[in-house]
Amino acid sequence: MITLHIENTIADYDAWKAAFDRYDRARRDHHVLAYRISRPVDDPATVHIDLDFDTREDATTFAQVLEKIWQTPLSAAVSSTHAAPELRTLEEATA
Template sequence: MTTLRIEHAITDYPTWKAAFDRFAAARRQAGVRRHQIHRPVDDPRFVLIDLDFATPEEADLFRTFLRTTVWASPDNSPALVGAPIARILETTEESAEEFAQPGQPLADHLR
């Protein structure tokens, strides 16, 4: 799995999210298999987006589309502040961890 990680500041989340949603068909056509949107709990004016692709080539083509078509036009990218950072990531390890039950001290899991 290859992930295109996008990080950028925004002025207004609802405006940004509406623009993001308008490109859903473009994401599907480009081969996006899954997306996640993250926001720092201490900074509501910043978003991190993970777009998962089958190959690095698909991710790179979509990054080019974003740079030339979406981010190059204020009409296509309202609420965007500055230039986004877009990196193509390769997953080298993944696991699902067992989580502590609510109320159970973390120390019980470290023994």
């Protein structure tokens, strides 16, 4: 399994989550199998999002979609910085 791990600094969680939810169809259309949202207990202005994919190709394609989304006015409105979110591609480790 491949996971896109995103770390983002946000201005308001409720506004950010509403914006995130608007892209549910895009996640489905780009083969996101599941996602998790978490927040550090001592930093409510940060969100971590993990998006799971079957293949690296699907993850890479969706990362390109995210880059375009992050340039939209809606994305800028819910971000508390002008920097793009941090994005990492992770591969599940085997024992």
